[in-house]
Amino acid sequence: MGEQERMVEAILFGAAEPVSLRELTARMPHGSDPAEAIVHLRKRYEGRGVNLCKIGDAWAMRTAPDLGFLMQRETVETRKLSRAAVETLAIIAYHQPVTRAEIEEIRGVSVSRGTVDQLLEMEWIRFGRRKMTPGRPVTFVVTEGFLDHFGLENARDLPGLKELRAAGLLENRPPPGSLPVAGDPDEGEEESTEGQSELFED
Secondary structure, three states: OOOOHHHHHEEEEEOOOOHHHHHHHOOOOOOOOOHHHHHHHOOOOOOOOEEEEEEEOEEEEEHHHHHHHHHOOOOOOOOOOOOHHHHHHHHHHHOOOOOOHHHHHHOOOOHHHHHHHHHHHHHOOOEEOOOOOOOOOOOEEEEEHHHHHOOOOOOOHHHOOOHHHHOOOOOOOOOOOOOOOOOHHHHHHHHHHHHHHHHHOO
């Protein structure tokens, strides 16, 4: 392979957009003939996984058309949850099944429709059974997607107060007004809830 071909190959390989002959000429040493180099490169790349393609009046290195299926991939969208969404999600996880009114009572502020819609859209929460109380309000529970994301087998695997303190997420003192925790499951669940509410205090 000639030096001119190597230079054109390097430019096209590193370019994010197609490169015109005029641009190639401007980048290469005086007296170079990128058009001739492209003719040779195009032949060299025939039948390979990458082809030299003409796009308008410019040139680019592209995946061979018959191999395009190999380039398909899932796009992961990263979104940062608001404090309100984190608190709402934590309350649902520790108190499920829980109604919107119960979430608002625990948080001490109203829960916007947008916050719940975001968590539903992310498929981290879903609607649970309606409560057998006046008005039959809907409840919310966490999904398998939520459990999978956080490496939990079920909601009972959520960390309790001791684990949160051990991880440095809580101060090493009991929250004001908290009761000593015994070993039965109901009290352990309450312990987890208190730990979560303390976690989100200002």
